[in-house]
Every structure is written in structure tokens, then in C-alpha cells.
Amino acid sequence: MLFAHGFGCDQNMWRFVAPAFEADHRVVLFDHVGAGNSDLSAYDPERYGTLGGYADDVVEICAELDLTDAVFVGHSVSAMIGVLAAARAPEAFGTLVLVGPSPRYLDDDGYVGGFEQEDIAELLDSMDSNFLGWSSTMAPAIMGNPDRPDLGEELTASFCRTDPDIAASFARVTFLSDNRADLATVRVPTLVLQCSDDVIAPSVVGDYVHAQIPSSVLVRMAATGHCPNLSAPQETIDAIRAFL
Amino acid sequence: MNFADPSAEDLYERAPCGYLSTSPDGTIVRVNATFLRWTGYNRENLVNERRFQDLLSPGGRIYYETHFSPLLRMQGSVREIAVDIITADRQRLPVLVNSVLVTDEAGAPQLVRTTVLDVRERRAYERELRLARDRERAARRALERQHEQASAISHTLQQSLLADEPPRDPRFAIAALYHPAVAQLEVGGDWHDAFELPNGRIAVTVGDVVGRGLMAATAMGQLRSAVRALAVTGAGPREVVRFLDTYVEQVVPARFATFVYAEIDPDSGATTLAVAGHLPPVIVTVGGDTRLFMEGRSTPLGIEIEALPRVEATLVLAPGDQLVLYTDGLVERRGESIDVGLERLLTAAGQDATPASLAVALDEGAGGDDDVCVLVFSRSRSR
Numbered sequence: 001m002l003f004a005h006g007f008g009c010d011q012n013m014w015r016f017v018a019p020a021f022e023a024d025h026r027v028v029l030f031d032h033v034g035a036g037n038s039d040l041s042a043y044d045p046e047r048y049g050t051l052g053g054y055a056d057d058v059v060e061i062c063a064e065l066d067l068t069d070a071v072f073v074g075h076s077v078s079a080m081i082g083v084l085a086a087a088r089a090p091e092a093f094g095t096l097v098l099v100g101p102s103p104r105y106l107d108d109d110g111y112v113g114g115f116e117q118e119d120i121a122e123l124l125d126s127m128d129s130n131f132l133g134w135s136s137t138m139a140p141a142i143m144g145n146p147d148r149p150d151l152g153e154e155l156t157a158s159f160c161r162t163d164p165d166i167a168a169s170f171a172r173v174t175f176l177s178d179n180r181a182d183l184a185t186v187r188v189p190t191l192v193l194q195c196s197d198d199v200i201a202p203s204v205v206g207d208y209v210h211a212q213i214p215s216s217v218l219v220r221m222a223a224t225g226h227c228p229n230l231s232a233p234q235e236t237i238d239a240i241r242a243f244l
Numbered sequence: 245m246n247f248a249d250p251s252a253e254d255l256y257e258r259a260p261c262g263y264l265s266t267s268p269d270g271t272i273v274r275v276n277a278t279f280l281r282w283t284g285y286n287r288e289n290l291v292n293e294r295r296f297q298d299l300l301s302p303g304g305r306i307y308y309e310t311h312f313s314p315l316l317r318m319q320g321s322v323r324e325i326a327v328d329i330i331t332a333d334r335q336r337l338p339v340l341v342n343s344v345l346v347t348d349e350a351g352a353p354q355l356v357r358t359t360v361l362d363v364r365e366r367r368a369y370e371r372e373l374r375l376a377r378d379r380e381r382a383a384r385r386a387l388e389r390q391h392e393q394a395s396a397i398s399h400t401l402q403q404s405l406l407a408d409e410p411p412r413d414p415r416f417a418i419a420a421l422y423h424p425a426v427a428q429l430e431v432g433g434d435w436h437d438a439f440e441l442p443n444g445r446i447a448v449t450v451g452d453v454v455g456r457g458l459m460a461a462t463a464m465g466q467l468r469s470a471v472r473a474l475a476v477t478g479a480g481p482r483e484v485v486r487f488l489d490t491y492v493e494q495v496v497p498a499r500f501a502t503f504v505y506a507e508i509d510p511d512s513g514a515t516t517l518a519v520a521g522h523l524p525p526v527i528v529t530v531g532g533d534t535r536l537f538m539e540g541r542s543t544p545l546g547i548e549i550e551a552l553p554r555v556e557a558t559l560v561l562a563p564g565d566q567l568v569l570y571t572d573g574l575v576e577r578r579g580e581s582i583d584v585g586l587e588r589l590l591t592a593a594g595q596d597a598t599p600a601s602l603a604v605a606l607d608e609g610a611g612g613d614d615d616v617c618v619l620v621f622s623r624s625r626s627r
Contacts, residue, residue, distance in 0.1 A: 008310030012318060076310070115302060122303030129326040129370060130307070160311050175306070199297065199305045224269040226309040230317040231268065
């Protein structure tokens with residue numbers, strides 16, 4: 001069972017969900033190159049200039065660990081990365097779980113993605129102004145956490161933080177990509193988890209993904225927002241379990 | 245109102261920052277008067293109606309979902325997050341947001357407390373700083389590109405200037421090499437040359453222009469051509485140097501260049517040479533004896549001192565003898581006397597005086613921080 005985090009943070013996004021599957025699955029977690037504790041020197045702007053580069057990494061992980069018939073759980077942009085990876089190495093993937101997937105974030109001629117081009121430009125600007133404080137001082141703009149002593153310093157140092165240029169590039173790749181045509185390549189049983197009031201992947205987008213993947217099941221969650229793996233871990237676990 | 249002892253209610257409502265309490269999903273459950281005043285919303289439009297993230301600009305909403313919210317959940321608090329709130333009249337209000345997550349005993353999120361600071365002025369200033377940073381980055385990249393281009397041009401220029409094949413003749417052999425410094429981006433001004441004169445003698449030269457880069461490479465090319473032009477007149481080494489003194493008055497980058505110029509009769513081995521401020525040539529005899537040739541010396545080009553007039557000296561290369569010309573990169577090491585380097589050269593030349601083997605023998609541990617130029621003229625042992 002391979003868990004892939006989305007744009008923004010790192011594999012710790014799964015810390016409330018992944019452990020629930022450790023008893024009956026071999027659980028694999030990883031950070032995308034450029035995120036979390038990944039080796040930043042491995043970042044190649046050309047390779048990671050499209051989601052295909054990230055999908056190639058997932059395929060490499062599967063090959064390295066000799067995964068077959070794996071359950072791929074992808075959050076946010078990693079849902080589409082999983083779709084691309086499954087098309088490249090069908091033998092490795094038995095099931096896809098797409099959490100808050102969106103094949104296209106921008107509105108487009110009859111298609112509702114939820115965002116305009118200028119919104120993405122504004123996101124990049126927003127990231128830039130937040131990095132302004134982060135990168136220059138390296139002082140924690142995000143506090144350590146006295147309430148959750150289980151989160152070590154290592155986590156607070158890396159979670160949701162990375163090289164600003166890489167983060168901006170990943171944001172561009174994520175939010176400007178169009179993978180609608182790739183949905184039709186999915187052959188394996190697929191679970192689409194759709195949150196309520198998700199501004200990043202609205203319900204109409206979840207419906208679209210479900211409609212384009214004949215082998216998919218759509219589950220609407222009571223959880224709100226874009227990160228049910230954090231806000232509603234139990235509901236997320238239950239939905240995945242029920243599907244498996 | 246009691247100003248000396250304000251009520252908690254007043255402290256909350258009229259705090260100098262916006263203050264909101266939301267449920268973990270962002271739904272606003274309480275908001276203070278300051279926030280309402282800044283944003284123009286009515287309390288009833290917000291409380292239990294809107295989520296905090298709904299008030300953000302679209303880009304800010306993505307940032308909230310992908311960074312702010314995960315951080316808050318994982319770490320219990322976030323600080324100094326820059327976002328824009330869209331006010332009731334559709335204006336943008338730049339703010340800095342701090343939030344803490346309140347959890348129950350089991351650690352389950354119950355409430356989020358958020359303060360909002362109006363940072364219009366600061367954000368405008370930050371924007372200027374960022375623009376300045378971006379402009380500086382772009383300028384630096386453009387400079388780097390220019391620099392790379394200039395560097396590529398000077399490398400090409402230098403290589404094409406040094407590409408001539410030396411004369412081939414059974415009476416002698418000439419070998420030369422030029423190793424650009426590994427540690428330097430810019431080309432240096434070293435050069436070597438070998439050519440036949442109309443009178444049948446063979447001219448060989450090695451020199452070094454001061455400085456690096458395109459300017460040095462160009463000056464090197466000019467000097468090299470000037471030497472050839474003067475040499476074919478039959479002026480001889482001393483006169484060649486003397487004419488070059490005049491020449492470098494006009495070609496300023498070539499001034500203070502050092503060089504060795506020798507003319508060798510390939511039949512007799514009779515050699516005339518002049519050394520303008522350059523390191524002394526090495527003579528290698530057929531038996532493997534080596535010595536520095538210390539005659540015919542004067543100052544670098546463009547420096548004329550009456551006490552040190554331009555001179556030339558003669559010697560005879562016996563069959564099998566070699567004349568080694570080189571630049572300082574071959575012998576100089578940082579933190580070491582030049583005498584030590586010259587000794588090393590003499591020893592190495594006694595073993596095997598070819599440019600390649602000398603370069604290898606003398607480069608040991610040097611790290612290549614200067615260009616190396618070597619030319620070896622070898623008189624054949626017999627005809």
C-alpha cells in the first residue's frame with residue numbers, strides 16, 4: 001500500500017491514516033523530490049516540469065520495492081500522479097484510491113475546475129510572500145508544538161517547507177496541468193474520495209473524475225476541506241477499508 | 245466605559261487586531277468588532293455562515309488548504325502566514341495570520357483561535373523588496389550569461405590562435421602544449437609559437453600576457469602576430485624585442501608581457517635568443533644534463549631601463565640537445581619559492597623532456613590553478 005502526499009507538505013500528511021493499514025499491508029510512504037526530507041539535489045527542473053516526472057518516480061519506487069498489485073493512495077495532485085504511474089506500469093497497481101483528485105484545476109470551455117489562471121498566479125505570489133519570511137531567516141515561522149510532543153523537531157523543520165523555487169515550480173506543474181484525457185486509461189478498481197466544501201477539488205470535479213473512470217466508485221465524505229487525511233482520518237480509513 | 249479597568253469583552257471586541265474563533269473546519273463561531281470594522285462584514289453574515297478560508301482570495305484559499313490547515317493540524321499552531329482577505333466591498337486586505345488549535349484531552353481538535361493583523365503598509369514594502377530582489381536576480385542571470393558568452397569566445401579565440409601546427413623537419417622536432425587552468429573560468433594570456441623564417445632558421449617563442457579573459461587573449465593574439473611579422477624581416481631576437489617595446493605602447497593590454505624568442509639554425513644548432521622578463525629556458529643535453537640558460541635577459545615588454553638594455557645571447561644546441569620554453573604555471577606553486585619549482589623542472593627535464601611528460605611530472609598536487617604552456621625544441625641526434 002503506497003501513500004503519496006500532495007502539493008504543499010510531505011508524507012506526514014498520512015500519519016493519522018497510514019498506521020491503520022500496517023497490520024494487513026506493507027505500507028510505503030515517501031516524499032516527492034523537492035518535498036519534506038527528500039534529497040533536494042535530486043531535483044531536476046526538466047524532469048519535474050510535468051507530472052510525468054513525478055509518476056516516473058512512483059514507478060521507480062514500485063520497481064525498486066518489487067510492488068505488484070499495490071494499493072496506491074494519492075492525495076490531491078498525487079491522485080493524478082497515481083493515474084499516470086498506473087498507465088506506465090500497470091502490473092504494479094491493483095487498486096487506486098484518489099483522495100480529492102482533480103485532473104484540471106482551471107476552468108476550461110464548459111469544464112469547471114474551480115480556478116482561473118490569475119488565481120494560480122496569485123497562489124504563487126502568496127507562496128512567495130510567505131517564503132520571504134521563511135527562507136531568509138530560517139527561523140521557524142511555524143512554531144514548535146507544545147501540544148503535540150510526538151511531533152519531533154525534524155518534522156517541524158521540514159513539514160510544509162521546501163526550497164521556494166522548487167515549491168513554486170511544483171505549484172505551477174500541479175495547478176496548470178491538464179490530465180483529463182489520462183483518466184480514461186484507468187483499468188483498475190478505483191475509489192474516488194470526495195470531501196464536502198473542498199475549494200481545491202470541488203464536488204463537480206469529483207463527479208467528473210468518477211464519470212471518466214468506468215471502474216470507479218465515488219464516495220462523498222462528510223469531511224470538509226481538502227485534507228480529510230488530517231481533518232477526518234477515521235472517516236478516511238473507514239472509506240478506504242470498505243472499498244478494499 | 246471604564247478605561248482604567250476595561251471589561252474582558254471590551255478587550256476582545258476592540259483589540260488592536262482582528263480576532264476570530266472558528267470550528268476546526270474553519271466555520272466562524274465568533275468574531276470581534278475590529279475584524280468586522282476592517283473587513284466591512286456584518287456579524288450575522290459571518291458567524292455560523294462563512295468559513296475563515298472563504299474570506300481569502302482564491303490563491304490564498306489554496307495556500308490555506310495546502311499549507312496553513314495541515315500545519316495547524318500537525319503542529320497545533322501557525323504563525324505569520326501572509327494572505328489577503330477579500331473585504332465586503334471586494335477589496336483586498338493584506339493580513340498576517342496567527343492561529344492556535346485548541347484540542348480536547350484526547351487531542352481531538354475543538355476550536356481554532358485566530359488573530360489577524362492589518363499589514364497593508366508592510367506588505368507594500370515587502371512587495372517592493374521582492375520586486376527589487378527579482379530584478380537583481382534577473383540582472384545577475386543576464387550578467388552570468390554575458391560572462392559565459394565572453395568566456396566561450398575567449399576560449400575559442402585562444403584555441404584558434406594556438407592551433408597552428410609547428411614546422412616538421414627531420415633535423416628537429418617541435419612539440420608544444422597548452423593546458424588551461426582547471427580552476428579558472430577565464431582564459432589566460434599564455435602563448436607558444438614555432439615557424440620557419442625566410443632565411444631557413446626556425447623561430448620558437450613562448451610568452452605570457454598579464455591578466456586573464458578576452459582582453460588578455462586578444463592581446464596575446466596581437467603580440468603573437470607582431471612577433472611573426474617582425475621576425476620575418478630578419479631583425480633577430482634583440483631587435484624583435486626592441487620593436488615590440490614600441491608596439492606595446494599602442495597595445496596597452498600587451499604591456500608588461502614577458503616572452504622568450506629564439507632563432508635556431510637547424511643545420512648547425514646555432515641559436516640566438518632574447519628573454520624579455522621571462523623565466524629562463526632550460527637546456528637539456530643529449531646525456532640528460534639540464535641547466536637554466538641565464539643569458540640574453542632583459543625586462544618585460546614596455547619597460548625600458550637604461551641599465552638593462554635589450555640584449556640577445558647565443559648558444560649552440562648539439563645534436564640531441566633540447567631547448568625547453570615554458571610559462572610560470574609550469575613551475576610556480578603557491579607558498580613555495582620559484583627556485584624549488586625550477587629545480588623540479590630541471591630534474592623532470594633530465595628524465596623525459598616532452599611537453600606532456602613535463603606537464604604531468606610538474607602538475608603533481610598543484611591543482612591546476614594557473615595555465616601551463618610548454619614548448620620543446622629537440623635537435624635530432626643525427627641526420
